[in-house]
Amino acid sequence: MKNRSLVSINDFTKAEQIQILNRAAEFEKNPSQRILQGKVVASLFFEPSTRTRLSFESAVNRLSGRIIGFSDASSSSTSKGESLKDTILTVSNYSDLIVMRHPIEGSARWASEVATVPIINAGDGANQHPTQCLLDMYTIRQTQGSLDNLNIAFVGDLKYGRTVHSLVMALSQFNTTFHLISPSELKLPSSVKMYIKEANLNYYQYLDIAEALPKVDILYMTRIQRERFSDPMEYERVKNSYILNNSMLADSRDNLKILHPLPRVNEINEDVDPNPKAYYFQQALNGVYVRQALIASILGL
Amino acid sequence: MKTEPRKELIVSAIENGTVIDHIPSHSVYQVMKILELDKTENQVLFGTNLESKKYGKKGIIKVQNKFFTDDAINKIALVAPNATLIEIKDYNVIVKKQVTVPDQIEKIARCFNPKCITNIEQVPTRFKVVDKSDLRLLCHYCEKITKKENVRFV
Numbered sequence: 001m002k003n004r005s006l007v008s009i010n011d012f013t014k015a016e017q018i019q020i021l022n023r024a025a026e027f028e029k030n031p032s033q034r035i036l037q038g039k040v041v042a043s044l045f046f047e048p049s050t051r052t053r054l055s056f057e058s059a060v061n062r063l064s065g066r067i068i069g070f071s072d073a074s075s076s077s078t079s080k081g082e083s084l085k086d087t088i089l090t091v092s093n094y095s096d097l098i099v100m101r102h103p104i105e106g107s108a109r110w111a112s113e114v115a116t117v118p119i120i121n122a123g124d125g126a127n128q129h130p131t132q133c134l135l136d137m138y139t140i141r142q143t144q145g146s147l148d149n150l151n152i153a154f155v156g157d158l159k160y161g162r163t164v165h166s167l168v169m170a171l172s173q174f175n176t177t178f179h180l181i182s183p184s185e186l187k188l189p190s191s192v193k194m195y196i197k198e199a200n201l202n203y204y205q206y207l208d209i210a211e212a213l214p215k216v217d218i219l220y221m222t223r224i225q226r227e228r229f230s231d232p233m234e235y236e237r238v239k240n241s242y243i244l245n246n247s248m249l250a251d252s253r254d255n256l257k258i259l260h261p262l263p264r265v266n267e268i269n270e271d272v273d274p275n276p277k278a279y280y281f282q283q284a285l286n287g288v289y290v291r292q293a294l295i296a297s298i299l300g301l
Numbered sequence: 302m303k304t305e306p307r308k309e310l311i312v313s314a315i316e317n318g319t320v321i322d323h324i325p326s327h328s329v330y331q332v333m334k335i336l337e338l339d340k341t342e343n344q345v346l347f348g349t350n351l352e353s354k355k356y357g358k359k360g361i362i363k364v365q366n367k368f369f370t371d372d373a374i375n376k377i378a379l380v381a382p383n384a385t386l387i388e389i390k391d392y393n394v395i396v397k398k399q400v401t402v403p404d405q406i407e408k409i410a411r412c413f414n415p416k417c418i419t420n421i422e423q424v425p426t427r428f429k430v431v432d433k434s435d436l437r438l439l440c441h442y443c444e445k446i447t448k449k450e451n452v453r454f455v
């Protein structure tokens with residue numbers, strides 16, 4: 001992985017992904033290590049994402065690295081009309097690694113082709129967000145003991161939810177059975193189902209949560225946004241079908257864990273939070289360990 | 302003496318060069334553009350709305366003293382999937398073959414996704430052809446699929 005960019009989760013092999021997870025487990029035990037001394041990481045957030053940015057910056061700081069960069073496009077030269085290519089070439093001169101968040105899809109791949117240092121994609125529009133994927137994999141393994149042979153349900157906006165796309169791609173390597181729960185307008189796109197089919201795995205589609213819930217080990221919730229619907233009436237009609245509350249969990253498996261990429265709005269009722277099956281806040285913490293592991297591996301440390 | 306005219310002579314025969322036959326009539330100009338025949342110094346003859354037993358109307362292009370690599374010629378499969386390539390030397394047909402859809406397509410097609418970097422900055426497009434019969438193009442950058450009916454050319 002040394003000096004390689006991570007744009008899309010499948011830029012790394014299954015073995016490499018597992019190596020990152022194993023390294024992350026070491027950082028979970030011992031989060032502060034001074035291995036990044038003398039290294040400069042650029043953190044370029046062309047759109048604000050406080051949660052992701054702080055997680056990366058915390059990871060770098062815990063490893064004693066330095067951070068340069070900006071937290072939204074208005075404070076970068078992009079606001080003066082500079083092309084992404086020029087910004088990336090310039091910042092390549094000042095840093096050992098670039099973490100980039102950008103609203104345009106494919107921007108991270110393009111940046112990785114022009115940069116002279118490795119790029120970590122921290123989200124490119126609706127396309128990819130591979131570090132979220134790694135932290136989701138880490139969390140699933142942490143809670144289930146293994147990534148193999150699990151029943152995993154995805155709920156909500158499966159059409160536009162990039163975290164869902166990356167995670168489905170990654171889990172297709174682990175003999176997963178997929179349970180896809182969404183309104184018919186927001187089904188998983190065929191370009192993503194292709195990965196499930198190529199791995200000869202099964203997926204089942206549902207319109208409501210209750211039918212799938214007793215069969216699964218992981219319930220991965222996502223937010224449904226009104227603006228994703230072509231017909232606002234359709235949104236009003238379906239919105240309440242994809243809200244999880246504690247009483248729905250009565251028949252669920254003992255080992256079930258509920259994940260969510262956060263921030264949530266109302267799709268998980270707060271009465272779920274005290275249930276030991278709720279795991280979304282622990283999930284977010286894992287992001288720091290996974291990002292430490294990724295940065296250390298890419299810098300060859 | 303036979304009186305039936307030879308159909309392929311409607312656009313006159315060439316001594317050396319390449320004939321691309323069975324192009325859909327409406328795609329002739331796109332094929333010329335993809336093969337950069339709008340910039341060539343070679344003699345180019347073409348016809349549209351010619352009669353074809355198989356396709357009703359067809360187009361044909363003949364280029365003097367020019368032979369194409371497979372990679373170059375296969376690019377036209379996007380707009381002329383049934384095209385036949387005929388290479389001629391001294392008025393004799395040396396090679397006759399069908400175009401085939403390539404695995405990769407670079408620069409000639411646009412990504413349908415308006416939010417894709419290739420439609421916003423000056424980035425040459427790149428696609429993996431994930432379905433050759435139905436023509437589905439996976440964008441190397443935004444990772445979205447452009448379907449046949451949405452393909453536009455650069």
Ligand SMILES: [Zn+2]
Pocket residue numbers: 106412413414417418419440441442443444445
């Ligand atoms: Zn694209």
